[in-house]
Amino acid sequence: xxxxxxxxxxxxxxxxxxxxxxxxxxxxxxxxxxxxxxxxxxxxxxxxxxxxxxxxxxxxxxxxxxxxxxxxxxxxxxxxxxxxxxxxxxxxxxxxxxxxxxxxxxxxxxxxxxxxxxxxxxxxxxxxxxxxxxxxxxxxxxxxxxxxxxxxxxxxxxxxxxxxxxxxxxxxxxxxxxxxxxxxxxxxxxxxxxxxxxxxxxxxxxxxxxxxxxxxxxxxxxxxxxxxxxxxxxxxxxxxxxxxxxxxxxxxxxxxx
Ligand SMILES: Cc1cc2nc3c(=O)[nH]c(=O)nc-3n(C[C@H](O)[C@H](O)[C@H](O)COP(=O)(O)OP(=O)(O)OC[C@H]3O[C@@H](n4cnc5c(N)ncnc54)[C@H](O)[C@@H]3O)c2cc1C
Ligand code: FES
Numbered sequence: 001x002x003x004x005x006x007x008x009x010x011x012x013x014x015x016x017x018x019x020x021x022x023x024x025x026x027x028x029x030x031x032x033x034x035x036x037x038x039x040x041x042x043x044x045x046x047x048x049x050x051x052x053x054x055x056x057x058x059x060x061x062x063x064x065x066x067x068x069x070x071x072x073x074x075x076x077x078x079x080x081x082x083x084x085x086x087x088x089x090x091x092x093x094x095x096x097x098x099x100x101x102x103x104x105x106x107x108x109x110x111x112x113x114x115x116x117x118x119x120x121x122x123x124x125x126x127x128x129x130x131x132x133x134x135x136x137x138x139x140x141x142x143x144x145x146x147x148x149x150x151x152x153x154x155x156x157x158x159x160x161x162x163x164x165x166x167x168x169x170x171x172x173x174x175x176x177x178x179x180x181x182x183x184x185x186x187x188x189x190x191x192x193x194x195x196x197x198x199x200x201x202x203x204x205x206x207x208x209x210x211x212x213x214x215x216x217x218x219x220x221x222x223x224x225x226x227x228x229x230x231x232x233x234x235x236x237x238x239x240x241x242x243x244x245x246x247x248x249x250x251x252x253x254x255x256x257x
Pocket of ligand 2: 242
């Protein structure tokens, strides 16, 4: 994990409400990996806490993140211009790791949860794995990264809640509708809490024992395991985990969602 001053190369809208920011790393950074995240200053002169954003793509010299404008911090970030610098701590968290024997991989992403799924596709491109992607957005205006999913997946469903693009359904329902055909060896997912809850209960109701890993989003303070702002309960409720340090990726049965 490093704290670095990074130079913004691009910061432009991907959809009306989501920006893609690519930045240059000033030095080699060990451990960049899919599902891990960065904690980035917003560019307001340091008044606000850093914001946690998933790594979407990376090369040895650059990292790309995609963020939705939600509140004050991300709005300020969207005004940062190419050439400006920001402070960034990276890489944080544990990320997704696929085992050699996990050949058929289901990716279920909703809303801004699609970006960690893109990072998985990018990292494992050419590895001989078969990806089945079930990607959901609120409506047509929110649809993004379609080309990446279609180009890198054996099967791909892009769906919307209102049916304005693709089938009118959600990513979890699309996954369960295709489950018997896909028969994945492992399931990876990231999205809003109701989506992850539906995934957990759907797996349980159907008795599906396929390993399933989810990336959780919690409000964060330090991002490095010290402040306990991000704790969530382990299943059973007796123990806590820190989403920033012990996660954000957990086996779905391990945590309460
Ligand atoms: C591990 C991780 C990865 C994430 N990856 C992405 C991503 O790739 N793209 C994306 O658009 N968003 C992502 N988020 C959510 C993103 O961090 C929040 O949307 C963002 O912090 C909101 O900041 P704000 O100042 O605009 O909003 P405000 O609501 O004004 O923020 C107020 C405070 O709440 C915190 N906060 C608000 N919403 C969230 C949230 N959902 N998760 C964590 N903290 C929150 C902020 O950090 C800030 O401290 C991720 C969150 C986590 C924990
Ligand atoms: S954000 Fe401080 S412990 Fe997780």
